[in-house]
Amino acid sequence: MADEVAVTVTINGETVTDRVPARMHAADFLRHRLGLTGTHVGCEQGVCGMCTVLVNGEAVKSCLMFAAQLDGCAVETVESLATGDQLNPLQQAFKDEHGLQCGFCTPGFLMTATALARRGQRLCAAEIREEIAGVLCRCTGYDGIVKAIARHLDETAV
Known part of the structure; x- marks a missing residue:
């Protein structure tokens, strides 16, 4: 066609x-x-x-x-993040820091944060909130999401 x-x-x-x-x-x-x-x-x-x-x-x-x-x-x-049943470190941080509730927005946050982590920078909470502003969540209030991303950035920063 x-x-x-x-x-x-x-x-x-x-x-x-x-x-x-x-x-x-x-x-x-x-x-x-x-x-x-x-x-x-x-x-x-x-x-x-x-x-x-x-x-x-x-x-x-x-x-x-x-x-x-x-x-x-x-x-x-x-789908590229986890290996089998093993969560990757960012997914684990979301779980540990209660960064999800209904989970509908979670893939968007995970992929946004993956790109962010690859920059190799540590960011404060306000900077993280600015970076993830393009993904909306109606359940969590963002605190757990920001904590999870901050934790992951701290663990992966160069």
Whole structure:
């Protein structure tokens, strides 16, 4: 079909080649084509940040990208963080610091914080709040989330 585009993308370390509708959003490609349902879709307008994934190491809202834009990119979703039943250190920090309640926003925070941690900086609580402002939570009040991210940044800072 003329309205389909071929894409080859590395997702969580595995190369995927597919044909996608030209206007399919990256979030829908990840969720519906690839079954990576950890990428949550909330507002579909880039406001809530629930669909945040890493594209070439940068946190992006996948509802604002077309799947075709992923061609040639490396994408990491929340499914890339844990190894089997073993949580990664950031996920463990979220668990230990009570950084989640309903969990719907958690993948967005985890991926945003993963990109943040890769910068190798320690940040104060106010700076962390500013960095995660693109992801909304309706349950936690953010305190546990900020504590978890701060703990992880302290553990991973260079």
